[in-house]
Amino acid sequence: MPASGIERKTDSGPTSSGEGDGLVGNKATARVLLVLSELTGGAESYGVTELSRRLGMTKNMVHRALRTLLRHGYVVRDSSGTRYLLGPGTLRLARGGLPDLNLPEFCHPYMARMRELSGETVTLAVPWGRSAVIVGGVRGSGVIARRIPLGRITPLHISPASRAILASFPDEAIGRYLEQPLESFSGRTLDSADDVWAEVEAIRERGFATVFGDHWRGVNGVSFPIPASAEFPHGSLTVGGPAERLTDERLDELLDDLRELMEELSRSSRLYPSEYSEASV
Secondary structure (H helix, E strand, C coil): CCCCCCCCCCCCCCCCCCHHHHHHHHHHHHHHHHHHHHHCCCCCCEEHHHHHHHHCCCHHHHHHHHHHHHHCCCEEECCCCCEEEECCCHHHHHHCCCCCCCHHHHHHHHHHHHHHHHCCEEEEEEEECCEEEEEEEECCCCCCCCCCCCCEEEECCCCHHHHHHHCCCCHHHHHHHHCCCCCCCCCCCCCCHHHHHHHHHHHHHHCCEECCCCCCCCEEEEEEEECCCCCCCCEEEEEEEECCCCCHHHHHHHHHHHHHHHHHHHHHHCCCCCCCCHHHC
8 A cells, every 4th residue: 555545446456435435335324224123123212322232333333323314314312312213204114115295305495485584594393203303494594593403302282393283283183192291391381281272272373383482492483384185284394593683573574474485385285195194193
């Protein structure tokens, strides 16, 4: 090998960018599949250390595999942000093909236009079990902009993105959701069925959900449901940013334009069925 340490291409063997890289790529793919397979093993969620021990892989290898699965929606993080469980992307595998609607791709131009209007971060959430999970977004253009917490899950009664989704469920499905104990994140969490029903009615009347400090402090925003052809929605879009910049007055200025964009999006999104099923509630 030359003194520079760079292996040069020859006719008789692999190069650093040829067959050798293929082997490395194959190993990385195998690790991703091993981690995905382990996540189907029965436990509700797994941590990096636990997966590392069970699979005989280093924590770094497990973390890289999880990042790949997270990026494509095959896993999500729980509310602690440290444990992983199967995500909505696995539905595509179960169905044996691509979904009728690639929601992040479909929503991206609308999210970009919302960001252009507001300057703030726009996130896409979809229903998953009794929660909503962030699966995409466009980061704000300001110096201080909210990051996009891909894979973060939140119960359906907590956060405006989740409540916009819940309010679009049929009443029977909401009733079943409220039969279970309601997790509380702060003193402002809606933790009674009556309070959640009141908020559902308010969201349905307004057409969007708002922030009131039950999840993220110091953040303001508004969330719109994404309707589907059947009774369950595709998800929700949220425009959010620092409360000192995205004030209530600023949101009032943006609402008409945001509503117009959502009406345009909804005319197309209603042509497609949601991947969410009633059995998930």
